[in-house]
Amino acid sequence: MNDEVLEHLKDGIRKFRSEIYPPQAERFQRVMSEPQRPHALIITCADSRLHPDLLTQAEPGDIFVTRNIGNMVPQYGEMLGGVSAVLEFAVTAMQVEHIAVCGHSECGAMKALVDPETAEGMPTVKAWLTNAHAALAEAKKIQQWRRERGEAEGDLLNLVIEQNVLLQMRHVRTHPSVAMALESGRITISGWVYDIAAGTVAICEDNDEQFHPVTL
Template sequence: MDAVLEELKAGIRKFRTDVYPENKDTYVKAASEPQKPHALIVTCADSRIDPELITQSQPGDIFVTRNVGNLVPAYGEMLGGVSAVIEYAVSALKVQHVVICGHSDCGAMKGLLHPEGLEKLPTVKSWLTNAQAALSVANSLASKDDRQSDLLRQLTEENVLLQLQHLRTHPSVAGAMAREELTISGWVYDIGKGEVRISEDGGRAFVPVTIESKGK
């Protein structure tokens, strides 16, 4: 017996018996209408990241693509799945916002800091060249007193900012932004704290999304 498959089947059964019945109208509506997501979220393949849960989105609300390190190759350098998703989301689905979402404790960022650990992962090593400039910036901003955790946090932020720069090189994105039909932002999700910090309007600072008082 495949224990992992059985665990997945158990999850499907729970979805069918508990989750689906309570949300049947939402799923039926989603299946009967063309998708119209309002945002594209480019995030990491890390299994601890759940964009729908973090944003409390319903089926059809967000278009999501995931890869190691939440990277967006500059247009023309590595045309492939990520580029196709961006083009489709912006030009066909007409999303109004694109998010690049990094996260704490990112294995890809750790790999950049310790490339010796990537020797047996040549494909990953090649893919992470799309974040090399972020490593250079993080190293240039680091001080001798910085801890490894400080450097990792800085690199994670710089990587998100770099990928936003790459995102702007995609023709579909550049055109939509010029027409003021699209905005973009960079996020860093802290897994342990449940906190999301956002860089918007072209700024470098990542500002936490505050929790509003229930009395308001």
């Protein structure tokens, strides 16, 4: 059977081997000759349109990345698994100095929070989304406050995307390795919202709950 998808992937590997790798061979050999020491951990969504290396212009060895549906981090003690282990390893073994939680525009996971029918037939996804339920409640609360003040309530999906990033930043802090590193001033945490179509990123730093665009 001719597997077109695999062949397409192999074409990519061939292009990498023939055009991308040769001029950078020395760099790859250098970074592999010593233990990795990435400066930052980026927790982002699995969305195929989001390229964290491209976005941050990272080179091999610069960033440690973990991705999942909706850029979520279960609170410590709940669903201990891949994300929790990555956090602990990045902070304790690799001593990253920064943790960024990066959400994005048109996130399918956030859409499923707003409209649970889109997650019908996917019980595992539904269970995973419970890690962000509080963000939906917070976004609806913000809309209600705005309505009461006679202001425009704003787009629910965009509010959920922002509130989810803030919520996951709080979850990150519940992990003991992170809490200890924060106490000793060894790491900082930020939350990002990446608008993929516009190519812009807004960031909230430390305990600020406001997102500020990264300007040129």
